Structure formats: structure tokens, C-alpha cells
Amino acid sequence: MPFKKTPQKFSAAIKAVEIGTGDKKTVLGGEGVMPLYSFDGPIENAPKVGVEIVDTGLEGEAKGIQEFYAGCTTPAEMAAKAATMEGADFIALRLESADPNGANASVEDCVATAKAVSEATDLPLVIMGCKNNEKDAQLFDKCSEALAGKNILVLAAKEENYKGVAAAAGLAYNQKIGTESAVDINLAKQLNVLVTQMGVKGENVIMNPGTAAAGYGFEYVVSTLERIRLAALGQDDTTLQMPVITPVASETWGVKESMASEEDMPEWGSRDDRGVDMEVATAVAVLAAGSNAVILRHPQSVATVSKLVKELI
Amino acid sequence: MAIITFQFKNGTHITAEAVVGANLLNLARDYNVAIDAPCSGNASCGKCRVQLMEGDLDSPRTLHISEEEYAQGWRLACVSKVCGDAKILVPDIAFAYMSRMKVADLSSGEEIAIFDQTVSDLKEAGIEFENDLRLIPVTMSEPTLDDTMPDNERLLWALEAATGVDDKKISMNFQVLKNLSQVMREGNYQVQCVTTTHGEGLRILNVLPGDTETKICGLAIDIGTTTVTGVLVDMQTGKILEKASSGNGQIRFGADVINRIIESNRPGGRKRLQKAILEETLNPMIARMCKAAGIPVGWIYRVCIAGNTTMNHLLMGVYADPVRTEPYIPTFFHTSAVKAGDLGLYAAPDARVIVAPNIGSYVGGDITAGTLASSVWTKETFSLFVDLGTNGELVFGNSDFLMSCACSAGPAFEGGDISCGMRATDGAIEACTIDKETMEPTFKIVGEPGQKPVGLCGSGIIDVICELFRCGIINAKGIFVREGKRVRHNIHGMGSYVLAYKEEAASVKDIEITEVDIDNFIRAKGAIFSAINIMVSSLDFDVSMIDDIYVAGGIGSGINMKNAVMIGMFPDVELSKFHYIGNSSLSGAYTMLLSNQAEAKVQELASGMTYMELSTNPFYMDEFVAACFLPHTNASLFPTVAEAMAE
Numbered sequence: 001m002p003f004k005k006t007p008q009k010f011s012a013a014i015k016a017v018e019i020g021t022g023d024k025k026t027v028l029g030g031e032g033v034m035p036l037y038s039f040d041g042p043i044e045n046a047p048k049v050g051v052e053i054v055d056t057g058l059e060g061e062a063k064g065i066q067e068f069y070a071g072c073t074t075p076a077e078m079a080a081k082a083a084t085m086e087g088a089d090f091i092a093l094r095l096e097s098a099d100p101n102g103a104n105a106s107v108e109d110c111v112a113t114a115k116a117v118s119e120a121t122d123l124p125l126v127i128m129g130c131k132n133n134e135k136d137a138q139l140f141d142k143c144s145e146a147l148a149g150k151n152i153l154v155l156a157a158k159e160e161n162y163k164g165v166a167a168a169a170g171l172a173y174n175q176k177i178g179t180e181s182a183v184d185i186n187l188a189k190q191l192n193v194l195v196t197q198m199g200v201k202g203e204n205v206i207m208n209p210g211t212a213a214a215g216y217g218f219e220y221v222v223s224t225l226e227r228i229r230l231a232a233l234g235q236d237d238t239t240l241q242m243p244v245i246t247p248v249a250s251e252t253w254g255v256k257e258s259m260a261s262e263e264d265m266p267e268w269g270s271r272d273d274r275g276v277d278m279e280v281a282t283a284v285a286v287l288a289a290g291s292n293a294v295i296l297r298h299p300q301s302v303a304t305v306s307k308l309v310k311e312l313i
Numbered sequence: 314m315a316i317i318t319f320q321f322k323n324g325t326h327i328t329a330e331a332v333v334g335a336n337l338l339n340l341a342r343d344y345n346v347a348i349d350a351p352c353s354g355n356a357s358c359g360k361c362r363v364q365l366m367e368g369d370l371d372s373p374r375t376l377h378i379s380e381e382e383y384a385q386g387w388r389l390a391c392v393s394k395v396c397g398d399a400k401i402l403v404p405d406i407a408f409a410y411m412s413r414m415k416v417a418d419l420s421s422g423e424e425i426a427i428f429d430q431t432v433s434d435l436k437e438a439g440i441e442f443e444n445d446l447r448l449i450p451v452t453m454s455e456p457t458l459d460d461t462m463p464d465n466e467r468l469l470w471a472l473e474a475a476t477g478v479d480d481k482k483i484s485m486n487f488q489v490l491k492n493l494s495q496v497m498r499e500g501n502y503q504v505q506c507v508t509t510t511h512g513e514g515l516r517i518l519n520v521l522p523g524d525t526e527t528k529i530c531g532l533a534i535d536i537g538t539t540t541v542t543g544v545l546v547d548m549q550t551g552k553i554l555e556k557a558s559s560g561n562g563q564i565r566f567g568a569d570v571i572n573r574i575i576e577s578n579r580p581g582g583r584k585r586l587q588k589a590i591l592e593e594t595l596n597p598m599i600a601r602m603c604k605a606a607g608i609p610v611g612w613i614y615r616v617c618i619a620g621n622t623t624m625n626h627l628l629m630g631v632y633a634d635p636v637r638t639e640p641y642i643p644t645f646f647h648t649s650a651v652k653a654g655d656l657g658l659y660a661a662p663d664a665r666v667i668v669a670p671n672i673g674s675y676v677g678g679d680i681t682a683g684t685l686a687s688s689v690w691t692k693e694t695f696s697l698f699v700d701l702g703t704n705g706e707l708v709f710g711n712s713d714f715l716m717s718c719a720c721s722a723g724p725a726f727e728g729g730d731i732s733c734g735m736r737a738t739d740g741a742i743e744a745c746t747i748d749k750e751t752m753e754p755t756f757k758i759v760g761e762p763g764q765k766p767v768g769l770c771g772s773g774i775i776d777v778i779c780e781l782f783r784c785g786i787i788n789a790k791g792i793f794v795r796e797g798k799r800v801r802h803n804i805h806g807m808g809s810y811v812l813a814y815k816e817e818a819a820s821v822k823d824i825e826i827t828e829v830d831i832d833n834f835i836r837a838k839g840a841i842f843s844a845i846n847i848m849v850s851s852l853d854f855d856v857s858m859i860d861d862i863y864v865a866g867g868i869g870s871g872i873n874m875k876n877a878v879m880i881g882m883f884p885d886v887e888l889s890k891f892h893y894i895g896n897s898s899l900s901g902a903y904t905m906l907l908s909n910q911a912e913a914k915v916q917e918l919a920s921g922m923t924y925m926e927l928s929t930n931p932f933y934m935d936e937f938v939a940a941c942f943l944p945h946t947n948a949s950l951f952p953t954v955a956e957a958m959a960e
Contacts, residue, residue, distance in 0.1 A: 159790065186939040186946045193946070194788055 020124025029243030076116035087306025141168035156180035170200035225290035249297035368399030482514025536620030555602035562593035613660035621677035675719035682901025701866035740767030765819035771868035779876035791831035838882035839940035856884035865897035881944025
């Protein structure tokens with residue numbers, strides 16, 4: 001009996017959400033098939049790759065990253081450089097310096113950095129906070145105001161601060177909002193419900209349902225992403241039809257495989273290779289499970305993942 | 314050594330000797346000073362407030378005590394250490410749980426009618442209301458010099474003549490023998506014997522002079538983790554002579570079963586806990602009922618006790634630790650070996666104590682007795698029986714099969730774990746509505762007209778949360794999202810809603826419900842709903858196939874089913890399917906007391922019930938998180954709520 005291909009058809013689709021403006025603007029989501037299943041139906045917007053730059057400098061970064069940004073002194077210069085990376089679709093600026101338990105940079109300084117970065121590149125911009133809920137809410141408010149009209153994505157509103165973030169970024173300045181939860185489909189859905197109940201349109205929301213570095217409880221991540229996709233497409237659950245973005249770099253560059261120096265672990269080999277391997281393995285796995293965009297740091301990772309996406313879709 | 318004086322509002326006091334550094338709450342427990350401590354001294358519930366009048370205590374200020382209150386001497390007993398002589402005022406609030414408890418199930422005629430209804434339902438299902446207690450009048454010939462038979466043989470011969478039972482098969486209790494001589498002479502050789510069947514023969518439980526007016530009484534008791542209720546019954550007519558309820562005296566050792574088991578494993582703990590339930594709770598209750606009914610406790614010849622697995626283990630002083638550790642094996646499901654005299658329970662020493670059988674570590678006799686009382690097992694249509702207590706238990710099925718499971722709801726349904734929570738005593742807000750425009754509340758309060766509010770009981774909490782949600786004051790996560798006169802935030806940003814300012818309330822502080830309270834309650838209702846959902850879907854059913862939902866428990870007849878559905882505690886089915894059946898554990902025990910067939914039926918139901926362990930179910934956590942949202946993360950499960958909210 002000859003093989004007969006039966007495509008898995010869904011009547012629902014992931015919402016297509018646009019970030020950025022002008023020629024370089026980019027669209028996340030929009031597909032009506034399971035992740036990367038381009039054989040079941042068209043995937044018009046292939047998964048996107050973003051480059052993460054951190055506003056606290058390059059100290060401690062892997063050699064390959066430091067060499068790539070050699071000569072850059074400000075985040076804006078780094079952003080301009082990052083935009084030249086092969087396969088970079090957007091820039092993700094992480095305002096680590098704002099952390100009250102760290103450098104505790106003022107909101108004004110951070111906004112100035114964000115503005116400078118925005119002017120240095122025409123790629124779409126994602127603003128990431130410092131993981132302090134209160135400070136992040138202020139940052140997202142002021143950055144959204146300063147970058148009004150730039151159609152940025154703020155990453156992300158959490159259950160603890162969604163009210164402020166949704167009101168400012170989503171309603172007042174009409175930016176895109178990320179909703180972040182901790183690897184639990186129900187919590188992800190609840191936050192989307194709360195944000196949309198405030199009046200933010202589902203079409204303006206991109207969710208980050210959480211991730212881990214590959215090998216660090218990653219099966220939960222896969223299961224969560226997969227169930228989110230199945231609910232969105234199979235059950236037409238509109239509260240889970242937002243595209244998914246996954247900040248990979250901030251997870252993988254914090255585990256020992258990526259951090260341990262070559263002096264400490266000579267038998268593990270090159271730190272750059274290890275870090276890139278972790279970043280690529282995690283990124284590919286979340287893309288296969290349902291993510292529409294990944295945020296990476298190492299130029300080699302960006303090149304590898306974007307090449308993979310290009311060849312698959 | 315330091316001297317600590319516990320001063321009570323009624324003027325009495327207890328003096329205790331303590332070493333410096335001793336914990337005040339433990340000291341109070343050692344001296345039987347009742348301080349309410351539902352969290353068992355973890356400083357998390359804030360209920361063990363006492364006031365320092367003289368001397369000093371080494372006690373930090375906690376979240377539960379404001380600076381102003383701290384200055385007035387208010388301390389939490391559980392975090393206080395003795396550092397010298399001191400005089401401590403124990404507030405009445407701590408006493409409220411032992412007395413003046415509203416008998417949640419027997420306060421009105423309509424709740425008494427539930428008992429009659431249960432009996433008639435069971436009769437209809439073919440259960441005969443017969444038991445083996447008899448009152449047999451016996452006439453004997455007077456002894457003479459020619460007839461020197463001893464008193465006991467004389468009685469046995471006469472009984473054989475009266476009943477036809479071989480005198481070799483009749484036995485009597487030692488207490489009966491001791492008094493036999495006087496009783497026979499007092500009655501002029503006319504006596505009445507209270508007997509029960511004993512194997513093929515008879516056992517004499519009591520002998521009374523022939524002309525005494527007597528009654529054969531029985532006792533049905535429900536031992537809840539929080540509340541104990543009981544009825545004294547005339548076994549010949551089935552009439553309820555007296556009723557009583559009280560807080561469970563074990564409560565000061567912890568609010569939930571796990572904390573009680575842990576306490577029972579401390580040195581002398583099993584004895585302490587048994588004493589707390591038996592000597593401090595049950596016996597005073599029985600004495601009160603007997604006094605009111607005008608009978609001696611020795612006229613109680615049969616006792617039926619329904620309680621959860623931990624409660625019946627602790628009552629009997631049985632080692633209970635395996636109940637809380639994997640793989641959760643209790644010492645017994647069913648026992649018929651217990652007599653009142655063995656326990657020291659106030660009743661005839663030979664009175665049989667029937668313990669409603671357990672079917673699992675967390676589904677006990679209260680549920681098997683309750684299952685009998687609900688009519689889940691009599692019908693072909695599918696019914697769900699829900700007992701809302703500190704543990705929530707569910708039974709689902711019909712006349713062909715029964716399934717049960719338990720989930721830990723915490724004490725929230727009974728007002729625990731809620732800062733202004735209280736049991737349904739005087740001053741409890743049992744119903745509430747809130748005006749959507751002005752955000753002003755209106756209450757129905759337990760007690761005499763004009764009673765000022767003191768706190769919230771279970772049904773009141775459901776109403777308040779439902780109304781706050783309906784008015785858009787809190788969001789689906791239970792977080793305050795609307796500002797108003799009655800909404801405020803503390804320095805940590807935690808929101809709260811003031812139900813009554815202290816001027817309007819019979820309390821030392823404002824009565825308010827906080828985000829933490831709401832969160833606790835949402836978890837409790839989430840536990841119940843997710844258990845229902847998992848049990849029903851494990852059979853590939855959905856909630857629309859449930860024809861009747863029987864709700865039992867001390868949460869009170871005041872429970873507003875519509876509001877309970879609004880907040881996602883119960884499935885969204887027609888309201889006419891809900892039936893409140895009161896304290897089904899007690900009404901079940903009452904029928905088991907009166908009827909041998911009912912007793913046997915409970916054994917049969919218990920042995921045929923499938924127990925589903927939720928704690929090892931991989932889907933439970935997921936379902937639970939989904940249910941911790943108002944009404945539910947999956948809004949399609951609650952279509953009528955969505956409609957109502959849209960209006």
C-alpha cells in the first residue's frame with residue numbers, strides 16, 4: 001500500500017504579532033501547524049533569532065563574544081555591531097544595571113541607554129528588565145514612553161507586576177507586552193487572561209512561558225510548550241494563541257557547562273564551544289517544542305540557529 | 314523558675330511554673346490553658362494572641378500584631394519565651410472555640426428534619442430500623458430457706474423463662490453483678506433487664522428495679538478535626554433527646570490531622586491527645602446532654618462514632634504515624650472490639666462502641682457513615698457526595714459502584730487560616746452582599762438581632778470573595794484591582810477589604826479580608842474542584858453527567874450554592890442539583906446507632922468502595938493550579954459564570 005500523507009489540520013492559528021517598524025520589522029507566529037511542521041501547512045513567519053546585549057559590559061563573557069564586540073564601549077555601539085550578525089532578526093537589550101541589588105542604575109540612565117540603542121540600529125528592539133518586579137515595572141513604563149512609536153516588546157510582565165506593565169506599555173504607549181510565567185501552562189494562561197482583561201489586545205501579547213537550559217529539568221519546558229500549542233491549535237484556546245519567545249542566553253550562560261573556565265576544567269575543552277553548544281541545543285529544542293523566537297548571545301550560536309531555521313523552512 | 318499567671322476574662326486564673334526560655338504556648342498546653350493555635354505554633358496563623366499584663370516576655374512583634382497592639386501588650390503565644398514572672402491575659406476569643414459553638418446542623422427545625430429525612434430515605438431503600446437492645450421485664454420468686462439459689466442464677470433462670478434463651482448462654486457484666494442483690498430486693502424480685510444479643514446468647518448490660526421508669530439510650534457522635542457534635546437518642550423510639558457540640562479539644566495541638574499525628578508521636582503525646590478528645594471533649598459533652606435529659610450516663614448502651622481515620626485512631630490511643638507516611642497504612646479500617654469501658658467513655662461499661670469503618674488513610678468513618686446518609690448508593694443515576702471539612706472528601710457513584718478520594722483543603726472552610734475567620738458562632742458573618750457602585754457591604758450575622766460582626770465563617774467567606782470578584786474589586790487571582798474607601802494596602806503592598814471598622818464590630822481591630830486570606834481560600838476551593846474534576850474525568854465522565862450533588866459539612870446550611878459555583882468551588886451545573894445534607898457523618902452515625910442493618914450496610918459500602926489516592930496522581934497538580942483562579946483557568950468549564958460576569 002502506498003504511503004499517503006495526511007496533514008494534521010487545525011482550524012485555529014497562532015496570532016501573528018509584529019515588532020519593530022520600517023523595513024526591518026518582523027513578525028512572530030501566524031502558523032496553524034505544530035512547530036516546524038511546514039509539511040502540514042505553510043509557516044509564513046519562520047522562527048526568529050534575536051541577539052542579546054547586556055548593559056553591564058562584557059566582563060566575564062566568553063572569548064568569542066568579547067572578540068566580536070572588541071572596541072565597543074557602550075550598549076549602543078554593541079547593538080550596532082550585533083545588527084551586523086548574519087541571521088540577527090532583532091536586538092534584545094537586557095537592562096541588568098537597573099538591579100537594586102546590583103549596580104542600581106537609575107531609571108533615567110536605563111532609558112537613555114535604551115534610546116541610544118534604538119537609535120543605533122533599525123532592527124526591532126526587545127527591552128528586558130533586571131528581574132526585580134518593581135524596578136522592571138518602572139523601566140518598562142519609562143522605556144515605552146521614550147520609545148513610543150517604535151513598536152518595541154517589553155519582556156516581561158509577570159503576575160506580580162502585570163498591572164503596571166500592561167497599563168503603561170500595552171495601553172498607554174501601544175507597545176507589545178511579553179507575559180512571563182514559570183513553566184506551567186495554567187499560570188501562563190492565567191497571566192494572559194489577566195493582561196487581556198485589562199484591555200490589552202491578544203494581538204499585542206507575546207508570551208514567555210519560561211525555560212531552562214537543556215538538561216536542567218528541560219522535559220518540563222518541552223511538555224509545557226507542547227501542551228500550550230496543542231491547546232491553542234487543537235482546542236482553539238484564544239488565551240494561549242500568543243506567539244512564544246524564549247530568552248535562551250540568560251539561562252544557558254548561567255550554568256556550569258557554559259561558565260566554568262578552561263583553567264578550572266581543562267578536560268572540558270574550549271569554553272566558547274561549550275557555551276555555544278548549550279545555547280544551540282537549548283534553542284533548537286525550544287523551537288521544536290513550540291517557540292517562535294529565541295534570544296541568543298554568541299555570534300556563532302546566532303549563525304548556527306538561523307541557518308538551521310532557513311534550511312528547515 | 315518563673316511564675317506565669319494565666320488570667321481569664323471571667324476572673325479565674327491558673328498559675329504555672331516555668332523555666333526561663335520555655336515557650337509560652339507549650340506551657341499553656343501543659344497546664345491545660347486553652348489557647349487557639351490552629352497552625353500549631355508556626356507563627357503563621359496569628360490566632361494565639363495573648364495580652365501581657367505584668368512582667369515581661371521575650372517575644373518579637375510579628376506581622377499579625379500592629380505596633381499599637383504590641384505597645385498594648387499583645388503577643389503571639391507561640392513566639393513568646395518566658396524570661397521572668399509574668400501575668401498573661403488569655404482573651405475570650407481563645408475560649409470561643411470550646412463553648413457557644415453554633416451547632417451548625419441542629420440549630421433549626423429544618424436541620425432536625427434532615428435526620429428524619431435520612432431515616433425515611435433509608436427505610437425506603439429497604440433498611441429496617443431494628444437493633445439488638447431489649448428491655449425485658451422479669452419476675453422471680455422470692456428466695457426462702459428451702460429455695461437458696463443465688464441471686465444471679467435466679468435472674469438467669471427467670472430470663473431463660475422469659476426469652477427462651479438457654480441460661481448457659483446468658484452472661485452479665487461485673488458491674489451488674491455487684492449491685493444485683495440490692496436491685497432485686499428493691500424491686501421486690503421484679504426487675505427489668507437491659508440486654509443485647511451476644512453471639513447466640515444474651516448479655517445483660519443493666520438490671521433495674523421493676524417499677525423504675527427507665528430508657529434505653531444510645532449516643533451518636535461525629536468527631537471532626539475541628540468540631541465535635543453528638544446526639545443522645547432514645548433507642549426505642551428513635552427520638553433525639555438532646556444534642557450538643559463542642560470544639561475538638563485536640564485543636565490546641567494543631568489544626569489539621571498531620572500536626573495532630575506529629576504531636577501524638579512526642580513523648581506522652583498519644584495519651585495527651587486521647588485525653589483531650591475523651592476527657593476534655595466527649596465526656597463533658599455526654600455529661601451535659603445526660604443532665605439535660607435527666608438520665609444517668611449508665612443508661613447509654615450503644616455508641617456509634619464517626620470520624621476520620623486519624624480521629625478514630627487518636628480517640629482509641631492507637632499509633633497513628635503510618636497514616637501520614639508513605640505508603641499511608643492505617644492500623645485498622647474496621648474494628649468491633651471496643652467497649653465504652655475500655656476507653657473510659659461515659660456510658661454503660663459494656664456498651665458497644667461502633668466505629669464507622671475507614672476505607673483509606675484520608676477517607677474515614679465520617680465519609681462511610683455520610684455515604685449511607687446521602688442516598689448516593691440507592692440510585693442508578695450518578696451522584697456526587699462532597700464533605701467539606703478540614704479535609705475535603707468526595708464520593709462519586711451510584712447503586713453499582715462507588716469511588717472516593719480525599720484532598721487537603723485546610724481549615725479555610727471552617728474559618729481557619731483566614732485572618733478574620735471564625736467558626737459559625739455568634740458574631741460570624743454567614744452571608745454578605747456588596748454594592749457594585751458604592752462597594753459597601755451588607756451582612757447576615759449569626760446570633761441575636763443586633764449582634765455585631767466578629768469575623769467570617771465558611772459560608773460568609775464564599776459570599777465575600779464571590780461579591781468582591783463580581784464587583785471587580787479583586788481579579789481572578791484574588792488580587793485587589795479596584796481602589797475605594799474600604800480597600801487598603803499595608804506597607805508590604807498587600808491589599809485588603811475592610812468588612813467592618815472596629816467601631817462597627819465587636820472586636821479589638823478592624824475586620825478585614827486580605828489577599829493572603831483570599832489566596833488561602835482559593836487554594837481550598839481549588840483543591841475541592843480539582844479533586845471533583847479528576848475523579849469524574851478518571852471515569853471518562855464529565856460534570857454534566859452528575860445528577861445530584863450532596864454537600865455536607867459544618868460550613869452550614871447558609872452556604873450559597875450559586876456563589877460557590879461563581880467562584881469555581883463546585884461544577885457549573887443546574888442549582889437544583891445541589892442538596893445541602895448537613896452533618897451527614899452525624900446523621901449516618903445516628904442511623905447506624907438505631908439499626909443493625911444500617912450498621913451492616915455501612916460495612917458493605919465501605920468494603921465495596923474504591924479509594925483513589927490523589928497525592929500520587931500525576932494530573933492533580935496541574936488540575937489544582939488550573940483551579941486556583943476565579944472561577945477557573947479554563948473558563949469553558951463555567952459557562953454560566955462567564956455570562957453572569959459579562960452582564
